Amino acid sequence: MNHSNLIIYIFEMIGTVAFASSGALVGIRKNMDIFGVNVLGITTAVGGGCIRDIILGITPPKMFQNFSYVGASILISCILFTIFYLNQELLSSRFLETYERVMISLDAIGLGVFTVMGIRTAIEASFENNIFLLIFVGAVTGIGGGMLRDVMAGMTPFVFVKHVYAIASILGAVCYIILRLYIRDTISLFLGAAVVLIIRLLAAHFRWNLPRIRQK
Template sequence: MDFMMSFLETLGTIAFAVSGAIEAMKKQMDLLGVIVLGMVTAIGGGVIRDIVTGEIPPIAFQNPTQAKVAIVVSIVVFFLAMFLTRHDILTNVSWANAVLFISDAMGLAAFTILGIRFVQERIGNDNFALLLFVGVITGVGGGLLRDIFAGNVPYIFRKHIYATASIFGALMYLWLDKILSELWAVFFSMVCIIVVRILASHFKWNLPRVEILEKAK
């Protein structure tokens, strides 16, 4: 299972680095901005997780492997996008939105499960609220910081069932972990998160909100 967790960490890091890099390019940031946003998105959830669980300094600073992977991925994405756009291979912003969505969903799924596994290994399986909270905050934390750094209202607060998908997947993992092998619990929970994100985007599922409009003066 250590191999699988390492694989999930690498998958989540690459996926979130891609989403951060693409968001930076959509905001017309330069190479440095792309690297910073890619790295923040990739390691942000883990850093928040470590602060919540008392792992100081955060693991990302003790062992910067994740940060290095995120930097390399961000640079590759930047120059690949530059090549594709300059040769008129991909010029429509829809491709960027599609890749951003897919990579973000994969990162959300991977890091939600990794957050729960971190608590199970370091603290134990007894505190249900802590397991759920850390799983969700690890999953959504990178995207939250990405949106703040990019000057956007964080995606988790505005549309298309984002944090809710993480919560649903975390609850499913905590349930399946008791009745299935860990491998299948991880697999089904990640699929659940990704499918909920896809369905929410396709059918425009949103949590209710109130629109308060100012009177015209």
Template sequence: MEFDKLYFYFEFIGTVAFAISGVIVGIDRKMDVFGNIVLALMTAVGGGILRDLILGITPPSTLKNPFSALVALITAIVFMILFSLKHQLNSDRFLYMYRNLMLFSDSIGLGIFTVIGVNVGIKNGFSDNIVILVLAGTLTGVGGGMVRDMMAGMIPNIFTKNIYAVSCIIGAIIYISILDKINMNYSILIGATLVFIIRVFSEIYKLNLPKIE
């Protein structure tokens, strides 16, 4: 598959995944339709906007090309419609599926947007600065979720649970280290998958950084 096509599909999937996680948080926090849509949009494009501002890319790419925002908007509307059609909301099976959907959608978006952030850094002339590339990848991955959580009145996940940001940092470093060694398509898949695996396993096995108490 051509790199541009893979990149487009990855960005599309990541946008949908993050938009779903934003709507789920909004529903969980008893927000109305507008609140759910705002959380979906901020989760999907917020990280990219923060990254662009820090890298000096103005106006942010999302504002120049609102395709991702449109995808997030449509995803939010469709998900809310499907959710409202579910009648047995309190069933144990549904709650189990609900939690898993939140985990997997958030983890997929995290992995995909981490490698996208690194690529944006490379494209804008920072290929020789690994610190900026890791920052760009991590911020793209966690930025939207951080904004989502703060808007929902919660402590952002990156500060409290399951080595959330650390998974992005590890994935970004590995992705950067293999970029010039193997085919870029494979390196993208490896980088995104690694972030996803670390994030999911840390949730399943309750792996956290130590806390001071």
């Protein structure tokens, strides 16, 4: 593994751990057993990438080609389950605000990382000239796992109801696609992910929401 590929792999692992953590925490909050917590952790971490690979015709999906991503998801899910199992007072209402902040931060990191990595995978699959496909698979990779997580947890997907989420992914995707035309790919990856992260955190802090129809 060369230096560039190592950086990319570490980058992917950061996103995997972040998304697996957010999925596991949802399972813990929903009072799931350790198996359910692991399923949500794995699904959140690799679900979007699996959808991406199916769209791009990559078979079997990368999650089955390299076990390290699923393995990392299982490890972090089990660690979090053990922490909360031994310290169940952490689930009390006074820790709820901290929980929400942690979830938003982890989700933002995972969203940024997987958005740009989804585009990079499509480029490696020779779809570099299909801009719409690049943006689409970038967004799907970023939001797909979280959507599956929320559906499996019996919730309306976060992306449909709260703050600027998918839009952050799309804007970051566009930034990455433009930046890689002018600067090194590795640097543009980090900058594209940073755009998604910053927009998500700002949206959460200032409670930016897309317009909706409110029933009286």
